[in-house]
Amino acid sequence: MFVDMHHHFVYGIDDGAQTLEDMQKMLDLAYKSGADRIVATPHATPGRHTFQMERYLDHFEKAKAWCAEKEYDLKLYKGCEIFYTEDAPRLLDEGAIPSIGGSRYVLVEFSPDAPYDRLKQAARTLGSVGYQPIFAHIERYACLRKTAYVEEIYNDYQVITQVNASTVVNGGFFMRQWLRKVIKLGCLDLISSDAHNLKTRRFCMKECYEALKREYDKPMALQLCRRNALNILKECTPG
Numbered sequence: 001m002f003v004d005m006h007h008h009f010v011y012g013i014d015d016g017a018q019t020l021e022d023m024q025k026m027l028d029l030a031y032k033s034g035a036d037r038i039v040a041t042p043h044a045t046p047g048r049h050t051f052q053m054e055r056y057l058d059h060f061e062k063a064k065a066w067c068a069e070k071e072y073d074l075k076l077y078k079g080c081e082i083f084y085t086e087d088a089p090r091l092l093d094e095g096a097i098p099s100i101g102g103s104r105y106v107l108v109e110f111s112p113d114a115p116y117d118r119l120k121q122a123a124r125t126l127g128s129v130g131y132q133p134i135f136a137h138i139e140r141y142a143c144l145r146k147t148a149y150v151e152e153i154y155n156d157y158q159v160i161t162q163v164n165a166s167t168v169v170n171g172g173f174f175m176r177q178w179l180r181k182v183i184k185l186g187c188l189d190l191i192s193s194d195a196h197n198l199k200t201r202r203f204c205m206k207e208c209y210e211a212l213k214r215e216y217d218k219p220m221a222l223q224l225c226r227r228n229a230l231n232i233l234k235e236c237t238p239g
């Protein structure tokens with residue numbers, strides 16, 4: 001039922017899963033909660049830390065092996081969450097950091113206090129070399145509290161937007177108000193888990209889906225938790 005474009009299940013790469021067992025349990029939880037496609041998006045900081053590609057590929061294969069062993073009907077896609085730096089396009093071109101499922105889609109994040117100009121520059125630069133940026137957890141960036149900027153980045157810079165499921169489930173009054181406005185403006189594409197572990201930052205797309213169904217309606221919940229992501233993954237290769 002759910003397609004998760006942002007998940008830190010690959011162990012031993014970042015602050016997500018730390019052990020093989022963590023990874024297996026995170027996959028169990030996501031699958032049993034209704035996910036049928038998940039993109040592995042460990043953090044990558046181009047030009048600051050070398051992305052451990054070999055280790056990543058090895059641990060990704062172990063994730064696939066676990067799903068096969070458990071007979072899960074769950075497709076896994078490679079990817080990463082790129083902390084945007086000027087080196088990002090070059091390292092993507094060189095294959096030193098993975099795009100989503102080998103496509104031109106890339107998941108990009110910024111510092112929460114990044115100026116709006118930085119976000120625009122990243123969208124422009126990535127777009128000019130043929131990448132389609134997906135901005136991760138847009139609710140985190142102070143500059144995008146101004147919904148006119150969300151509209152601009154979405155409509156004029158063609159950025160795909162993602163919000164975390166935990167924000168929908170646990171967000172306070174003002175956050176919910178902001179989210180309602182962004183959804184009403186038609187400027188939100190994806191809601192993903194950004195799951196890091198099994199406790200403090202766990203997979204909660206099922207709770208999120210139920211909350212969206214209550215607050216909006218079923219088509220909207222499906223669009224944000226599945227349909228829009230499926231459209232993107234049509235251009236991506238699993239495994």
Ligand SMILES: [Fe+2]
Pocket residue numbers: 006008041081136194
């Ligand atoms: Fe993340």
